[in-house]
Amino acid sequence: MAIQPKKHDMPVQPPQERAHNFNEVALGYAEEIAVSEAQRCLNCKNRPCVSGCPVNIAIPDFITKIKERDYEGAYRTISKSSSLPAVCGRVCPQETQCESKCTLGIKFEPVGIGRLERFAADYHNANCAGEIELPAPNGHKVAVVGSGPSGLTCAGDLAKKGYKVTVFEALHVAGGVLVYGIPEFRLPKEIVKKEVETLKKYGVDIQTNVVIGKTLTVDELFEDGYEAVFIGSGAGLPKFMGIPGESLKGVYSANEFLTRSNLMKAYTKDAQTPIMRAKKVAVVGGGNVAMDAARTALRLGAEVHIIYRRSMEELPARKEEVEHAAEEGIQFDLLRNPVEIIGYNNPDDRRDPKNGFVTGIKVVKCELGEPDAKGRRRPVEIPGSEYVIDTDCVIMAIGTGPNPLIKNTTSGLEVNSHGGIIVEESTGKTSKDGVYAGGDAVTGAATVILAMGAGKTAAKAIDEYLCGGNKNL
Amino acid sequence: MYKIVNKRELNPTVTMMDIYAPLVAKKAQAGQFIILRADDDGERIPLTIAGYDRDGGTVKIIFQIVGGATMRLNRKSAGEYISDFVGPLGCATKTDGLKKVCIIGGGVGCAIALPVAQKLYGQGALVHSIIGFRNKELLILEDEFKACSDKLTVMTDDGSYGRQGVVTVPLKEALESGERYDEVITIGPLIMMKFVVEVTRQYNIPTTVSMNPLMIDGTGMCGGCRLTVGGKTKFACVDGPDFNGFEVDFDEAIARSSMYADFEKRQRDLCCNLFKKEVN
Missing domain, CATH: 3.50.50.60 (FAD/NAD(P)-binding domain)
Structure with a gap:
């Protein structure tokens, strides 16, 4: 049987739809797709994928179980090595780990290991009562x-x-x-x-x-x-850039913005914890956290710009997250570095309720120079290229x-x-x-x-x- | 779940509760704070600790009913439970080596100033306390302050009790007449602390202020509670809540505190209507 060169696509909510709700974007493989994807695994002898997994899941073994339609068996195989299979199947950067080592990947697309892991975990959660064998206590x-x-x-x-x-x-x-x-x-x-x-x-x-x-x-x-x-x-503690205006109202750390939305459910209608419902949001940074903050802001109704000082190629976020963000309509203002956040100030009325709120972010254009110690090309600011992006909220996602x-x-x-x-x-x-x-x-x-x-x-x-x-x- | 062991209304807008939380009670110190959630879907409310009973395992909180979250908390009775109570967070007020201090509390801030005054009085310092309220009806903790102060001055804005005027009036008088303190410790509305600092700065008297900015986790993760102190970004939850008053950017803190004014008003109105309906 000829090998299918491409991974089975992950069914997803259409971008136009998902941009307005907080339901899961990726919907998961149906049973037949999972079995068919599992059949792409060559079950090769040297199992390079296992060494690409930080917790060394016996990947070919669980995939074999899916081929055999023993989904619970697949789950058990995974859970021998991983305590959180349903989580890993969703958030692991497989493309730089297990899947990057897949033998099939040399010629074709690698096996969708993450997607299969998620399938097995979701099957277990939906269908199995979860009886477990309790180990004998060792007294420690x-x-x-x-x-x-x-x-x-x-x-x-x-x-x-x-x-x-x-x-x-x-x-x-x-x-x-x-x-x-x-x-x-x-x-x-x-x-x-x-x-x-x-x-x-x-x-x-x-x-x-x-x-x-x-x-x-x-x-x-x-x-x-x-x-x-x-x-x-x-x-x-979240890092800030140390530029003027970071204490204005409407400037968040990504941690705060995400905590308000995720932990405190500020995105729901009846939430008791507030979050700013901005018209326009600028997210500073290019990692996974920046993508999460940007896509959250989008779902809260904003037009969202990601400001990153290098180019698309250097974006540290997972490729899939960047693609999803772009599909949903997030704009990437690349090779830009913020120099100041600008706030509203009515000198004639100190009690003007708009005073102290963000109105824009001033950025300077950059070009890529020589590689730095990590081999990433260093952004070099272009003098005199500053301009202001109008925005009423700034989210700093530059690390902790x-x-x-x-x-x-x-x-x-x-x-x-x-x-x-x-x-x-x-x-x-x-x-x-x-x-x-x-x-x-x-x-x-x-x-x-x-x-x-x-x-x-x-x-x-x-x-x-x-x-x-x-x-x- | 954490039991409300005791509840008492100190005035129409301020309530005191003792919460059974033995781990917190064991460690709590004056100046530190806790975070609580009244219900499972509730907001995280940071409150500075107003007292503790290590043997009984309870922590005292005193809160002003200002918005939706505190209204919901205030509807709980003694014997009922709140969902979450975590602490003690932040750093304790530094009292080592202080021989003579002036404690200045404003409104519900007096609840937090009290344990600091008690601690200093207990370790033998000379304590002058100045407590201020809008009017007589809002006066709280007078007897408690009397018991731990060598001198107590009560101020009301409208003169309905004690002296008429703001807390900086007697402070200024004392300093003008040559009174000197090792430190002034002030806790209350931001604007009051700002003016206290303006007075003490002229006499170069070290002044500690207790900041209570908006906060979520309270453990140094979200960064929502940031302040500018001495030109640097500081986080009230782990670096504070006490700071050197001379270095705090009060205008910025005052501006930031109104970030969610609209939301808070809506929540307050919502709760008022909801609770009124239930009563009728």
Whole structure:
């Protein structure tokens, strides 16, 4: 049988329609499409895709199960390695990971591994009651700080080995960036909730409203009988550019804008938390977070411009997100760098309610110069090319800095010059005995799957630390 | 879920609650704050801690009923539960080494000034307190302040109780007559704190202000609570809420605080109508 050269398309909501709602954009493969896509897998011997996966899912094995129409079997295969299959199938950058290594991809398009993963997970969530085999408790207690992707993964892996795991979450709901950061239209919150419920079935105790570093300290966790602690507290304070006007009304960090919309549901009609319903929004930055903020603003009814200082080629966001954003009508003002945010000021009436609100953003045009240390061509400003883009809202999506809470309250925990916790890469071990860390708290802003990989690595190391790694496997 | 152990109306617009939250009570210090949600779909409300009982496991909050979220909170009775209560957040007020201080509270800000006054009084400092309100009806915590102040001056805008005038009047008088403080600590409306700082700056008396900007997570993630302090961006939730008053850009903070004025008004009207209907 000849191999179909292209991946089966992912059915999506039409752009004109989805630009006005928060429902999921990608609709998922139907059963027959999934089986047909699975048949594209060559089941090659050296399985390069597995090494491209930060959590080493046995990809050809689960795809084989889909071929055999054993979807629950496919799910079980995935969940041996991943605690959050329905999440990864949606938000992983497969094109730079598993799919980038696919043998089929040398000649044709690679197998749609992410789409198949999502299919298996969604099938499981829709059709299986989720009876699970509880592991025998091994008597050890581990604390996990933060319920984002790294924390949930670490907790899940340890719970499956019989550890008594407690996850401490600062917010009122579990999920970390999966609930406050990634929008509903990319990752429905019901899915996150289900994944969290699954972990609870494994005996993971999730304590919301506990801020480690404030409510309790890492040292106190040890006093309370936890034998190891994993810190997956995520990224910290949002960065601003340091240009004039960043304190005007209508300037948000992407974190704030997304948190208002996602966590606090400000996009719904009856929400009690406000969000600005701007006519025109400028999003500064070119990463996945910038795309999420832009597409959220669009759905709230705005005309949206992305301002990025390099060109389309250097945009760090996932290709699919950029394509989706462009299809939905988001405009890319590339090779532009903001120099000032301009606000309304009525000198004759200090009580004018429009005073202090954003009216525009002044940008300077750039051209690409020599490559920088990372090999990306450096933007060079063109003198005298400044002009003003009218806008009533500016969202800064230029990254995050460290969160000082845990560093400041944990004795013997070393951090680097960026405030990231220093760890041994192969284990996640920090400078403090029994303390492990991973995810954005270590690396600064990165992806969900890298954080999950770090959570997994740390879980393995914690198991070795407490049980010699073999007692309960 | 967190139980409302005790509830008392301090005046028609200000309510006090003791919330059972033993982990928070164990750590709470004067100057820190908590974030609560009254209901599952509620807004996150940041409130500075008004007191705590470590043995009883309760934290005292005092809030002004200003908008939809606080109206909803105020409808809960003692014995009922609120959905979320997290803290203690932010940094405690620094009181080390202070021998003589002036505490200036305005309106509901007095609720937050009180534990600071109590702490300083308890550690042997000489405490002069000035508390100000719009009128007699809105006066709160007078007896409590009396108990922890070497001198207490009560001001009302309309003169219906205590002295007539704003809090900066007695402050200025004291400083003019040669009174000197190691520090002035002021908590209240932004405009009041701004004017207090204008007075103390002339005498170069170190002045701490407690800022309560708009906030969501309160743990250093969203950046909504940013302020300009000494020309730098600071985050009230992790760097504050206390700041050096001489360095705070009050005009900017005042402008930012009205970002959602329209939304807040709509929420307030909505709640008023809704709750009125239920009563009828």
